[in-house]
Structure formats: C-alpha cells, structure tokens
Amino acid sequence: MNFSDQQLGIYLGGKAPEITTDLAGLEEHARQVLSPEALGYIVPSAGSGATARANRAAFDRYRIVPRMLRGVARERDLSCEILGTRMPAPLMVAPMGVQKLAHPEGELATVRAAAALGVPYVHSTAATHSFEEVAQAGGDAPRWYQLYWPTSEQVCLSFLARAKAAGFSALVLTLDTGLLGWRPADLDRAFLPFLNGVGLANYLTDPNFEGVDNPVLHWAQMFPNPGLSWDDLPFLRRHWDGPIVLKGIVSREDAVLAAEYGMDGVIVSNHGGRQVDGGIAALDALPGIADLVGDRLTVLFDSGVRNGADAVKALALGARAVLIGRPVLYGLALGGQAGVDHVLRCLLGELDITLALSGHSDAHDLRGLVSVASSTVGPRD
Ligand SMILES: Cc1cc2nc3c(=O)[nH]c(=O)nc-3n(C[C@H](O)[C@H](O)[C@H](O)COP(=O)(O)O)c2cc1C
C-alpha cells in the first residue's frame, strides 16, 4: 500500500471529500447551512461564551512534544476497551439531543455513520428519535445511553428499562444540566426546540405519556431536575445493570465523591460551555482529576475537542477516551450520514497520524506527550 492509498483509502474512503478535512474550519461551513434557530441553538454557548473560549484557549496552551526513533509500526492499532465496550480508537460520539435541528435524518444518520466505523454512539434523552429507532439503525454496534433524570420516577424507570432492552450497554448520567443554562442566542429568539415538541422522541413514545393532554407541558414538569443529590445515585445502581458514568464533573471533590459513591467513570466536561458562563476549561480540570481518581474510575473527556490533535492532548492529560460534540453535528448539518462519516474518519485519521508522528503505535501510556506552552518563550532580543 502506498502513502496516498493509506491517507485517502483508509481515512477518507478513497475519494476527494466534499467537506473540508480541516475540522477546525468546519463550524464556519456549517454556519452557512443551518437555519438561524438551529445555528443559535447548536453553535453558541452560555452567557458571554467565556467557558467555550476557555475550552479552546486551554487546548492552545498545551503543545505536543513528539518523540523520535521509537520504532512506530507501519500499521497501528488504536483499539481499546472502555467499560466493556470495544472501540477502534479512544473516540466516542458525545450525547447530543435535538439532532433533527441539524439534519432531517437526525440521530439516525449519526448512529449509522458511527456504527459503520464501530465508534460508540451515546444516545441523548433529548433525542429526536427514540431508543428503539436508534437501536434498529445502529444494529450490533456499540451504544451507550445518556440519562436526563426525569422528576417522575416511573418515567425514569421506563427509560432505563427501554434503554437496556434496546441494547444500550452503559449509562451516562448528565449532572450539569439540572436546568438549561442562560443561552442568549435562544433567549433573544424566544426559541426552545422542546416547546415545539422537538427533542421529545423518547418521552412521546413512552407508555407513561400515552393519553397525556399536553405532552410538552408534561415534559416541562419533568425535565428540570436540579434537586438531585449524591444520595440519589444508589437508586440508579439498583435499577441499572451495567456501568454508570457521571458526565459534567469538573471539580476534584466531585470526582472523589463519584468514586466513593461507587460509580464506574466520570466524563470531565463543561457541556461545551453551554451551561455555566465563566466556568473552568474542561481541559484544565482534567489532569488533576485523572491523577486523583484515574486508578479507581474510568476518566473520559469532552468539551472543545475540534480535531485529532486535540484528542491526543486530552488523552495525554489523562483521559481514557474522548467524546466528540459539535464537530459531529457540523458534519451532520453539512452531509447527513456521509458528513458524520467524514468527520469521524478525519478525527480517527488525524489522531492516528499525530500519535504515530509523536512516536506511538497505540493510544496507551501517553503521559508526558504534552507540555504547557510557556508564554515567556520567544525570539531572543
Ligand atoms: C446541540 C447540542 C445538544 C446537546 N445535547 C446534550 C444532551 O442531550 N445530553 C448531554 O449530556 N449533553 C449534550 N450536549 C453536550 C455534549 O454532550 C458535549 O458535552 C459538548 O457538546 C462538548 O463540547 P463541544 O461541543 O465543544 O465538543 C449537547 C451539545 C450540543 C452542542
């Protein structure tokens, strides 16, 4: 196999892509095709956008320090197993609701693209397709379920049972969205997809919603759930037979509590800056948490990853795998299933090439691969 076969054949399916391979430029392209409401919901972040900017600034501060002459294999294997789930590389699709805002095929296009590559897909409670539809589209491919814990215990139990029956193997409990954040782009338009019934597919197909007069009002009564506390977690353990991962952890204290409460993992994440404005960059929270609980918990990461090199940085700072958020939706907006396929292939390809060029044939033991760029280094005067 020659070089170009390897680059284009393996990574991109052998043809010139219709979408740029510069994933950092993807947002700009996606902005051209999204409706104003969809753009306002998907792209911006909470408040002034400070948390989202901090996410990116943190990635810029860390620099990869490649090592040489390490006998890197011509054919590398980045595959790994995370909480019982095999994956071709330590990459997963982050749970994201309301995907029909990006493309009419919504989550079905995303899960099909992920499944074809074996990349695990995490199904959001706020999806525009139900557990069962997504499971059918995804076939045997790995999938996890992300719970927004409804205030109704009956609905909560029904969601857990439906997810289990539909083959979702691990549970992600998102903790940073007890309420929606202050999102000016939506507030200025008075736009919330859920009020139009968008993002309620799991709810509307639930037996507990049968015969309900006003399903949107019913949803509104059970979505905001800021009252949850650590002592609620044993309930989940009793009713979910499989790994449980807490998403939205950015403090060391909470990471230690997650371990003490017997959780299996945490996702270090600030929800892509969509919840708290002025929050700590997720990447800045990662190394301290990984050092403290990495031997007891599976530490995963999202928020701000835009390309394969970013994923390498997060892995080197202690994440066992990285979840991809908005870039997947940008691919979805630009090309449906083919667009998501393209984005995932680019991520897998750039992750592989960056690791190989850094002296690694797999994605294990990357400690020491990044350093913090020092602002004092510059031309001598
Ligand atoms: C449009 C959109 C919808 C989202 N919906 C959910 C969701 O339903 N559940 C969840 O846990 N996180 C949700 N997230 C957050 C992602 O899982 C992830 O934490 C975030 O997108 C990572 O940041 P990034 O987009 O900057 O990579 C959503 C993100 C976006 C952009």
Ligand SMILES: CCCCC(=O)C(=O)O
């Ligand atoms: C009501 C769920 C909101 C979806 C979400 O998590 C997001 O938009 O960030």
